[in-house]
Amino acid sequence: xxxxxxxxxxxxxxxxxxxxxxxxxxxxxxxxxxxxxxxxxxxxxxxxxxxxxxxxxxxxxxxxxxxxxxxxxxxxxxxxxxxxxxxxxxxxxxxxxxxxxxxxxxxxxxxxxxxxxxxxxxxxxxxxxxxxxxxxxxxxxxxxxxxxxxxxxxxxxxxxxxxxxxxxxxxxxxxxxxxxxxxxxxxxxxxxxxxxxxxxxxxxxxxxxxxxxxxxxxxxxxxxxxxxxxxxxx
Numbered sequence: 001x002x003x004x005x006x007x008x009x010x011x012x013x014x015x016x017x018x019x020x021x022x023x024x025x026x027x028x029x030x031x032x033x034x035x036x037x038x039x040x041x042x043x044x045x046x047x048x049x050x051x052x053x054x055x056x057x058x059x060x061x062x063x064x065x066x067x068x069x070x071x072x073x074x075x076x077x078x079x080x081x082x083x084x085x086x087x088x089x090x091x092x093x094x095x096x097x098x099x100x101x102x103x104x105x106x107x108x109x110x111x112x113x114x115x116x117x118x119x120x121x122x123x124x125x126x127x128x129x130x131x132x133x134x135x136x137x138x139x140x141x142x143x144x145x146x147x148x149x150x151x152x153x154x155x156x157x158x159x160x161x162x163x164x165x166x167x168x169x170x171x172x173x174x175x176x177x178x179x180x181x182x183x184x185x186x187x188x189x190x191x192x193x194x195x196x197x198x199x200x201x202x203x204x205x206x207x208x209x210x211x212x213x214x215x216x217x218x219x220x221x222x223x224x225x226x227x228x229x230x231x232x233x234x
């Protein structure tokens with residue numbers, strides 16, 4: 001159950017860590033706290049965690065490198081916390097595999113809502129990608145999360161793979177932003193969040209899809225995103 005989920009809080013600000021921990025515990029979560037980035041991987045190997053709240057600026061190892069390291073050993077959901085509201089943190093965080101992010105100062109109710117949304121999505125839609133999708137020279141293995149195109153391995157972050165799998169699984173169908181946000185981060189599109197546009201742009205770069213005249217990943221104005229099934233024979 002969501003209320004009894006185990007959360008790992010990685011934050012070096014003692015006062016912030018204390019109130020976040022107490023607030024989440026009041027709402028039924030089990031919360032462990034670490035103040036250093038270089039201790040996270042070992043903790044995850046030894047203790048169960050259903051979600052990681054990860055600050056970006058940490059001693060020992062910063063949050064970006066921690067996220068990269070975690071993604072090599074675990075698919076545990078990660079929410080990054082950053083004091084910087086610029087696009088750099090947003091884009092980089094998502095590219096290295098974070099599921100979501102929050103901007104400091106952290107709003108308790110907003111943080112709680114995002115945690116519950118991600119855990120609810122994990123609970124109701126666990127990852128069971130045991131099949132393979134093939135479109136021309138594009139092969140996507142949902143079990144191993146391996147992607148090849150034109151015989152070459154394509155390295156994708158967790159977020160990029162999840163978006164590619166979602167779009168390819170619905171090839172030929174326009175997916176609106178609400179559907180994509182609900183499927184990937186467990187909440188509706190708020191009208192402002194640009195992360196999916198950024199991820200689609202990154203997918204185009206990975207597969208050499210001209211952003212001015214895309215043939216593989218199309219953005220349908222006012223509607224959503226479209227994966228073109230017959231564009232992968234080149």
